[in-house]
Amino acid sequence: xxxxxxxxxxxxxxxxxxxxxxxxxxxxxxxxxxxxxxxxxxxxxxxxxxxxxxxxxxxxxxxxxxxxxxxxxxxxxxxxxxxxxxxxxxxxxxxxxxxxxxxxxxxxxxxxxxxxxxxxxxxxxxxxxxxxxxxxxxxxxxxxxxxxxxxxxxxxxxxxxxxxxxxxxxxxxxxxxxxxxxxxxxxxxxxxxxxxxxxxxxxxxxxxxxxxxxxxxxxxxxxxxxxxxxxxxxxxxxxxxxxxxxxxxxxxxxxxxxxxxxxxxxxxxxxxxxxxxxxxxxxxxxxxxxxx
Numbered sequence: 001x002x003x004x005x006x007x008x009x010x011x012x013x014x015x016x017x018x019x020x021x022x023x024x025x026x027x028x029x030x031x032x033x034x035x036x037x038x039x040x041x042x043x044x045x046x047x048x049x050x051x052x053x054x055x056x057x058x059x060x061x062x063x064x065x066x067x068x069x070x071x072x073x074x075x076x077x078x079x080x081x082x083x084x085x086x087x088x089x090x091x092x093x094x095x096x097x098x099x100x101x102x103x104x105x106x107x108x109x110x111x112x113x114x115x116x117x118x119x120x121x122x123x124x125x126x127x128x129x130x131x132x133x134x135x136x137x138x139x140x141x142x143x144x145x146x147x148x149x150x151x152x153x154x155x156x157x158x159x160x161x162x163x164x165x166x167x168x169x170x171x172x173x174x175x176x177x178x179x180x181x182x183x184x185x186x187x188x189x190x191x192x193x194x195x196x197x198x199x200x201x202x203x204x205x206x207x208x209x210x211x212x213x214x215x216x217x218x219x220x221x222x223x224x225x226x227x228x229x230x231x232x233x234x235x236x237x238x239x240x241x242x243x244x245x246x247x248x249x250x251x252x253x254x255x256x257x258x259x260x261x262x263x264x265x266x267x268x269x270x271x272x273x274x275x276x277x278x279x280x281x282x283x284x285x286x287x288x289x290x291x292x
Contacts, residue, residue, distance in 0.1 A: 020108070021145040022101040022152070023235055024048075024274075027134050030096045033059055036086035047227040048100045049109075050078040051152075053119060053127060057094025060087040064176035066114055073119050077112040077155070080231075081179045081224065097127065101148060104235040109152060117158050126151040174212050175220070182224045188248035191217065226262050229255070233271040240267050 007013065030036055036059065052061070058071040063084045070076055072094075078084050103109070117123070130151060133143035181194050189197070194217075195205045209217040225247040232243045244255035259267050 020103065020105040022049075022103050022148045023145065024102045025134065025144050025148060026100045027131060028098050030098065031094065033057070033086070033088070033092055033094060036096070047080045047231055048102055049080060049106075050084070051099040051101070052076045052078070053097040053099075055095045055097060055119070057091040057096070059091065059094065061085075062087060063114060064180070068114065068116065070116060074116045075119055075123070075155075076116050077109065079109070079113060080106065081182070081227070083176050083179070097131075099130070099148065102231060102235055104231070109156065111156055117155050120158075122154060123151065123158075126154060174209055178209065178217065178220070179224065182221060188221065188225050188228070190248075191221075194221075222258065223262070225249070226259055229259060229267070230263065230270065233267055234274045240271075243267070 052070065053075045054070045054072055056072050058069065061068050061070050061076060061078075061084060063076075063078055063082050067087065068076060119127075126147060130144060130147040133147055177198065178194060181189055181197055191202050191205065195202045198205065200208070206217055209215075209220070213220065229243050229247040232238055232246065233240075236243075238246070240255075241252050244252050247255070249255035249258070256266055259270070263270055265273070
């Protein structure tokens with residue numbers, strides 16, 4: 001306490017910045033290496049974050065083209081739209097904790113991409129508090145997002161491990177590179193922009209993508225845009241017309257038709273189902289502060 005500075009004014013302290021909390025949290029565990037690739041066999045791809053704690057036992061995780069060895073006492077964060085699966089080189093028995101969640105502001109966690117972190121005492125304590133609150137969700141539903149946000153903030157402050165986390169490169173593939181380009185931009189890139197970033201022609205990109213993935217790149221990018229739109233509907237107060245524009249659709253009609261074909265319901269019905277108490281506003285950045 002001796003190191004606390006004297007406040008310049010006793011009534012004016014530090015104010016928090018905009019608070020973006022994790023949402024739609026799911027916690028589960030795996031006790032055997034044979035369970036790691038379930039329920040999907042092979043590479044998985046989805047729009048959620050996957051936070052892994054290897055409490056006991058070790059195995060290798062293939063994230064896009066990187067093979068990362070995850071030892072006991074370490075953790076890893078897998079980002080949305082990253083292909084990932086688990087190699088059959090791990091111990092038969094293990095105890096791994098998985099925490100999956102949505103987060104509107106993915107850029108704040110970029111320092112954790114492809115990097116293992118240590119499960120030190122503070123991290124373990126925060127994870128324990130999170131699980132206890134998660135198990136009492138009916139009575140403490142407001143606590144898990146706050147505790148997970150605190151846990152992620154702690155992981156970002158942790159120094160990177162000095163050892164080499166990436167054991168080698170798996171097949172780099174074209175699809176993970178396209179997914180990264182599509183996900184790391186504020187607005188979806190078109191075929192022309194992606195081809196330029198990859199240093200190849202559009203026709204070559206089309207041919208290579210279809211040959212390696214068995215689907216046209218246009219259809220794949222459309223699916224990624226719809227997944228992005230689903231995240232906006234769940235996590236932001238943007239109007240549906242704004243979401244359609246930010247996800248690269250020319251009109252609300254084409255967006256609603258494409259969304260319904262994939263999700264089986266309209267964007268408004270999806271939002272109502274996922275966030276029944278959610279009230280859209282005209283724009284996130286236009287809301288007024290309480291201080292005026």
